[in-house]
Amino acid sequence: MIHLAGVTMKLPSGPDTTPFLRDVTLSLPTHLRCAVLGGLPASRTHFLRLICGKERPEKGEILTQTRFSIIGNSGTYFHPGLTGLENITFCARRYGIDAWSLTKMAVGFEKIEADWPALTNKLPVKKRRAMEILVSALLPYDCYLLDDIDQVPPAVLEPLFEIIGARRAGVIFTARTAKHVRQFGDCGGVIGSNTLQMFSQVEEALALHG
Amino acid sequence: MPSLSGADGGLGLPAGHGVLRVAYTHAAHRLTVLIEDWLIIRAIILRSLRVRHSGNPLGIFVEVFRPIVICTAHYFYFSLMQRNVPGNQFAIFTIGGFSVWFTFIAAYHGAFDGAKYPAGSHNIPGITRMHLRVAAVFWAFILYLFFANAVVAPLQIIGQPVTTPDLGLSIIDYGVAALLGFGYGLVCAAICQVVPALKPVVKILEWAVFITSGVYDSLLTIPIPVAKIIQYNPLIDLAEYQRHAYYPGYPIYMVTLTYPAIWAASLVFFGLATNRVLGRRR
Numbered sequence: 001m002i003h004l005a006g007v008t009m010k011l012p013s014g015p016d017t018t019p020f021l022r023d024v025t026l027s028l029p030t031h032l033r034c035a036v037l038g039g040l041p042a043s044r045t046h047f048l049r050l051i052c053g054k055e056r057p058e059k060g061e062i063l064t065q066t067r068f069s070i071i072g073n074s075g076t077y078f079h080p081g082l083t084g085l086e087n088i089t090f091c092a093r094r095y096g097i098d099a100w101s102l103t104k105m106a107v108g109f110e111k112i113e114a115d116w117p118a119l120t121n122k123l124p125v126k127k128r129r130a131m132e133i134l135v136s137a138l139l140p141y142d143c144y145l146l147d148d149i150d151q152v153p154p155a156v157l158e159p160l161f162e163i164i165g166a167r168r169a170g171v172i173f174t175a176r177t178a179k180h181v182r183q184f185g186d187c188g189g190v191i192g193s194n195t196l197q198m199f200s201q202v203e204e205a206l207a208l209h210g
Numbered sequence: 211m212p213s214l215s216g217a218d219g220g221l222g223l224p225a226g227h228g229v230l231r232v233a234y235t236h237a238a239h240r241l242t243v244l245i246e247d248w249l250i251i252r253a254i255i256l257r258s259l260r261v262r263h264s265g266n267p268l269g270i271f272v273e274v275f276r277p278i279v280i281c282t283a284h285y286f287y288f289s290l291m292q293r294n295v296p297g298n299q300f301a302i303f304t305i306g307g308f309s310v311w312f313t314f315i316a317a318y319h320g321a322f323d324g325a326k327y328p329a330g331s332h333n334i335p336g337i338t339r340m341h342l343r344v345a346a347v348f349w350a351f352i353l354y355l356f357f358a359n360a361v362v363a364p365l366q367i368i369g370q371p372v373t374t375p376d377l378g379l380s381i382i383d384y385g386v387a388a389l390l391g392f393g394y395g396l397v398c399a400a401i402c403q404v405v406p407a408l409k410p411v412v413k414i415l416e417w418a419v420f421i422t423s424g425v426y427d428s429l430l431t432i433p434i435p436v437a438k439i440i441q442y443n444p445l446i447d448l449a450e451y452q453r454h455a456y457y458p459g460y461p462i463y464m465v466t467l468t469y470p471a472i473w474a475a476s477l478v479f480f481g482l483a484t485n486r487v488l489g490r491r492r
Binding site: 052054067068069070071074076077079081082086090091093094095096141 | 245246249250252253256257260261264331333334335336337
């Protein structure tokens with residue numbers, strides 16, 4: 001679980017500088033598939049950065065023992081100047097695991113079409129994002145974070161949720177539309193009116209979101 | 211096989227050793243954290259080298275190309291101008307002074323702006339901006355320690371009276387220079403963050419530190435009034451000691467390693483403290 005205690009948070013820049021969360025106190029399950037809807041796209045991303053500890057709240061505390069993954073689909077983890085293999089090697093080195101094994105696992109997904117020649121070159125943005133998501137799924141975390149699930153190709157989403165399901169880990173993902181929320185979500189939350197409302201059923205969250 | 215659910219917490223310790231158990235768990239945790247930090251720093255160093263030199267045919271050797279050029283140019287300058295150098299050991303004087311300066315300035319820039327362009331790595335769980343800074347400092351230490359040892363063979367081939375430097379003394383020397391640069395960089399970064407208008411002053415100070423760092427002069431060969439001023443720069447002690455590490459006959463009776471070590475410890479402590487306070491405020 002992740003506990004938000006009196007958390008106030010606003011976007012660091014942009015036209016909307018009013019807090020998108022004001023004095024929010026709630027507990028978020030990190031062992032389920034939890035969808036987050038509503039608010040501006042930037043505020044949803046910022047919310048994910050907040051819960052994984054990369055941002056600090058303006059006010060309040062965030063308490064958790066959960067090990068969160070990178071925020072998948074943010075496109076900021078793999079270095080654009082390096083090849084796919086070099087980026088995977090960096091991730092493997094960071095965790096002290098064998099880079100060769102991690103690479104073999106990453107390219108083992110037939111649906112991704114992450115062939116060897118492609119990996120030895122600098123990856124285009126779309127492929128880089130897909131590879132980021134898959135590599136993070138192969139690393140051991142308690143809860144995986146995924147931003148803007150609607151932008152992720154279905155060929156990546158299926159193996160991703162397969163791996164996470166097998167590991168019995170949780171997922172917190174942000175979404176704009178109902179399709180993926182219904183397909184992958186166990187519970188849902190909606191950002192709006194300076195608060196985050198949690199629902200045990202995704203349909204309730206979707207009904208509020210509209 | 212000890213049980214994890216046992217009274218000793220699965221550590222196999224005799225009953226009634228609660229304090230020992232806590233100490234053991236704490237030590238094991240610290241060790242795990244240290245290993246993880248080391249893995250992160252190693253990964254960052256290797257990645258940044260790859261990013262910097264991936265398109266270069268000379269690869270990583272570009273890193274030592276600049277110091278070689280600068281040292282060669284200064285060697286000829288010192289020897290042709292017949293500068294007053296103790297024992298006329300021009301090669302030792304040049305390499306000893308400049309390698310210490312390079313270590314310091316690379317560590318300083320690593321601490322000052324090593325975290326400015328993280329290229330996404332700081333977003334990976336467990337990696338902080340401080341890891342990026344420490345990685346830059348550690349690389350400066352390794353690179354110039356390697357450089358100081360690697361230049362000996364070519365110099366001996368061309369007939370220079372250079373011996374392999376005292377490795378222990380060199381490690382201490384470059385280690386203290388790297389820590390000095392790290393601490394000084396953190397302090398300057400904090401100053402510039404609080405008062406951005408002071409950035410030009412920090413730049414001028416960098417120049418002043420260079421001039422008085424002992425790369426051009428030895429305390430023994432300059433007028434006493436000047437020596438009395440530049441002896442306050444801790445880098446001159448390190449430069450003289452590194453020259454002594456190359457050539458045991460090089461005089462070091464006016465310098466000490468304690469003075470730069472105290473400076474390094476104080477700057478690192480103050481730099482880390484201000485970094486933590488400013489990090490919280492941000």
